Amino acid sequence: MSPKSARKAKSEPVQSAGSARPTLLLQWYDWHRRRLPWRAAPGETSDPYRVWLSEIMLQQTTVKAVGPYFEKFVARWPDVTALGRASQDDVLRMWAGLGYYSRARNLYACAVAVTREHGGSFPDTEEGLRALPGIGPYTAAAIAAIAFDRHTMPVDGNIERVVSRLFAVEDELPQAKPLIQQLAATLLANSRAGDSAQALMDLGASICTPKKPACSLCPLNEDCTARLQSTQETFPRKAPKKSGTLRRGAAFVVTRGEELLVRSRPEKGLLGGMTEVPGSDWLAGQDDAAAKLQAPDLKGLSRWQRKMGVVTHVFTHFPLELVVYTARAVGRTRAPEGMRWVPVATLADEALPNVMRKVIAHALD
DNA sequence: CATGCGTGGGG
DNA sequence: TCCCCAAGCAT
Known part of the structure; x- marks a missing residue:
């Protein structure tokens, strides 16, 4: 007679919870x-x-x-x-x-x-x-x-968070991705795959949030491993990311009556294909004098006027600080090669990234 | 596999 | 204020 044969008074419905989820x-x-x-x-x-x-x-x-x-x-x-x-x-x-x-x-x-x-x-x-x-x-x-x-389970940031908590996945992201993918697939209903995925995303967005998850409202709280350990907020595990180095540059806002001088950025890379005012490179440790040397060369331009203050912007991988210079061009001043004049009134319709909207707002202020 | 790639909102 | 993050992809 093995000890295993001992029966509990009331058998627990530990019903391989995997199928109930x-x-x-x-x-x-x-x-x-x-x-x-x-x-x-x-x-x-x-x-x-x-x-x-x-x-x-x-x-x-x-x-x-x-x-x-x-x-x-x-x-x-x-x-x-x-x-x-x-x-x-x-x-x-x-x-x-x-x-x-x-x-x-x-x-x-x-x-x-x-x-x-x-x-x-x-x-x-x-x-x-x-x-x-x-x-x-x-x-x-x-x-x-x-x-x-x-019948497939997409895994986004929400689902990574929900699943890593549900199963208390100790491995760090992104190495844990394959494991999380595998565990997430156990949450797929036999039919309604799309709803299963959207259910997990909604759960991640409204209940199983990054901070202060509302576990008491969660339909899966009964067998959430992280919650049983009170470690919900520590998942998913991931290495802290380092912030980039500050870069500096100059932007040149040239007006010709009610028009502004702009150009397009190269197709690839940062802000690829978007519109910008002419400017210097954006480099770590660059000083204002060096940046100013990269001002566009136009005939019939008034003196460059340095606007007080700076424009700051934070990209995903580095913060940026731009000094802004303004100048006025006379009458029919031609735009330099690769640049063009656009009416200030229609700037809203241009492919201007927000950092450039900040620059222009600062310059015309 | 690490890095580059925007922006706005929340704690 | 600062840091983290939000339904990732391309290289």
Whole structure:
């Protein structure tokens, strides 16, 4: 007789909780799902174009920030072939302010590819989607699950957080990604893959938040390992990231009547393809005198006037400090090679990143 | 696998 | 104020 045969008075329903979770999650979702502009109403078929567009915009970007941009885009380009017929510059102008501008270039390239190579319909498999510009592993899985109900679990930052807490994953990100992917897949319901994914994302966004998670409201709280240990807020594990070194530069704001001198940045790299006022390089340890030497060379220009103060801006990987110089150009002063005059009144329509809007506002203040 | 790539909001 | 972060991708 082995000790194992001893029976508990009341056998515990430790019912391999793994199988109960997907159902609990969907039940929670059916009551608490967020209403979002790109989501189909319950029972409705979702539009792959809207799912794709929203997923691209939502990469590293908050729902609140995306809202108005999504509405603008679908109003102007109601389907992927309409977007494919636009110009990249129109797309960049509409995207200005949302950040990560390579997304906008890839968005356009993707629309062209879907229009020309897929007859205007998105591929309905992860593999097919993954081959398109701007669509990586997460986005391919998300579109496949949400728009085409493929049985796959996309793993974004929300889901990494929820899963790493649920299973108390001690490994640090990003090394833990494969493990988390595997664990996340256990939360997929047999049907309703897209809802399973969106349920986890909503849970991460509204309950299982980075700070002060509302565990008492969580449908999975009963067998959340981190919560049982009261270590929720310490997950996911990740190495602290280092902040970049301050870079300095100068920006030159030249007006000609009611017009402003601008140019376009190179296609690739920081703020690729976006509009800017002429400026110096942005370098660590550069002094103002060195930066000023890079002022554009125009005939018929008034003296450069240094605006008091500086414009500061923080990019993901470095902070930036710009000194601003202004000057006025007479009558028909020609724009130097590669530059152009634009009316101040229509600046809002330009593909101006926010750092340049700050510079111009500071200069014209 | 590490790094580059925006911006605005919250604690 | 400062730091962290928010539905990642490309290289």
